[in-house]
Amino acid sequence: MNGLNNGVHLEVSNLSLSKTKVEKTTKDLAALCKTGTFKVKSGMAQMAKGGIIMDVTTAEEARVAENAGACAVMSLERVPADIRKQGGVARMTDPKRTKEIMNAVTIPVMAKARIGHFAEAQILEAIGVDMIDESEVLTTADETNHIDKHNFTVPFVCGARDLGEALRRISEGAAMIRTKGQAGTGDVAEAVRHARAIRNQIRHAQSLDTAELFTFAKELRVPFDLLQKTAEMGRLPVVNFAAGGLATPADVALLMHLGMDGVFVGSGIFKSENPQKRAWAMAQAVTHYKNPKKLAELSEDLGEAMFGTPVSDVKH
C-alpha cells in the first residue's frame, strides 16, 4: 500500500519496449519487502494475459472452468444473463460461496464488488480473493465516486467504454482494464465498440503535439502524464481484456485481433448447451486467435450457444 503516491505512470513503465535506465541495485533494497505495490498488482494482471477468465457461480463450475484451461475464475452469485432477466439489486456474492470456489481450484479467484462500494471490497480483500472487479454488472452503490483502489493490497479490474474512462480508473488505482461491453446479452457488438474506441483514441493521442495533448487530456478528464505515457506506449499502460457478450471462439478471436490482452466470458459458457466443450474451445481460441484453421476446428459441434439478446433490443 505504501509507495503508491509517486504516480502510477512511473510504475507501469515495464510494459514499454523502450530501454529505460538500468536500476542500480543498492543497499537500501535490503530493507525492502513490500506487498501491494502497483508492480505486483499490475503484474498479477500481466500473468493473466493470453488467457480467459470465466464467470462461475459454484465450486463445481469453477472446476469445469479450471479443467477447460481458464487462467482465473470470477465468483458471482448470478451470471449477468440472469441478473438481466430477473432484475433486482445485484450485490457481492456470499463470502462463503466465494471461499468454496477458492478452495476448489488452484487458479486465481476474482470477485465482483459494486461500483463505489469500498466496504464490499474490504470484505473481499479480507477473505483473500486475488483480484476485485469493481463492476457495472452489479447495481451501482455510489453514483458519483469509484473506489479509491490505491488503498488496497488486492488489485482491481474496472470496466471502460473509452480511453477517458480507462485512464480515470487507472489513476484511481485500477491494475487492469476490461471493456464494459453489454454483459449478459451474448451480443459482442458493445465490446467491439469499446475496444475500437480505446484503440482509436490512443492512435489519435499519438498524432497530437504536446500542446494539443494537454487539451485532449482536459477533454478526456484524465491526468496529462498518464495520457502522455499511453501515447508513448501506443497501448493502455495496464493489461486490457475484452468483456461483455462474448459467446463463441470467433468472438474471442475478433477481440484478440483488436488488440485485447485476453478475455472475460460470463454467461456465454454456462448458459450454453455444452459448457465444458465451449469453455475449452474459447480458451483455445485465445491462444490460437491468429490461426483460422484451428478456430474452424474449435468452432465445430459446440451445441447451442447462449440464446442471447441483440444489443439493439436492450433498453438502456
Add this chain to the structure above:
Amino acid sequence: MEDPKFKLRIGVLAIQGAFFEHKAALIRASHNSSLLKDFDLEIRDVREPEQLLDLSGLILPGGESTTMSLFMQSSNFEDVLKQWIASKENPRVVWGTCAGMVLLSNDIKGEKEGGQSKIGGIDVTTSRNFFGRQVNSFEAKVTLHKKLVFDDSNATNECTDSADFDSSYHGVFIRAPAVVSVNSPKVEILATITLPKREEPVIVGVSQDNLMITAFHPELTDDTRWHEYFLKQVIEKSNFGK
C-alpha cells in the same frame, strides 16, 4: 557481402501468460550486453510444437501452470517438448519463470485436484503458491549465489560493479512458487531470499544441466542480468548455426 553473423533463435512459450514481457526483456538485454555482437537474435512466439525445432533456447513464462499444462497435454506438445529438451546432439537451454518453474520441476506440491502434467527435468520439489495468494505477492531483495553478468573489458556494462559481483537483485514475486527441497547434487542454487519471519533462506532460483528456474519475474523489472545470463547459457551450451 554475406552476413557473417550466426542466427540465434530463442522461443517464448506463448500459450498463456507474460510472454510479451519476456520478449521485450530479451531485447533490452541484447542492447545492454555485448554477448550478442556475433549473433543475429530472432525471438519467436511458440504456440505449436513444430515451432520448437530450430530453436536454441526457450523461455516458459509466468502465467498459470494449470492452463499451460492442460494445453500441452491436449496436443502432442508435451512429448515433443520433452524430446526437444532431451536432445543430446542439439543441447538446448530452457528457463522457466514462476509458472514455468512449476512445469520444469520434477515434484510439485499443491497442484490442482487430480494432478497436473509437467515437463520436469530439475530434481527439486517445488511448492506452488508457496508465499500465498495475490494479497501476499511482494517485491523484495533476492540474494544471488552466482555472478550472472561478466564485464566485457571494452564495453561499458552498467550492470556490473568493479570489484566483487553485485549479489543483490530486486525480485518481483507474484503468487510465486519456491523450491522446498533439492533432491539431487546436480542442482545448483542460483538465488535465495531471506524473509522477515523465516530463519532459513528460501530457494527461489536453481539450475540443473541446461535447465534453469526462477520463482520471481525478471521480465517485470528493468534489470536485465537474468536475461543476459540466459542468453549466455544458450550461446555456451548450444551448437548454433546448424
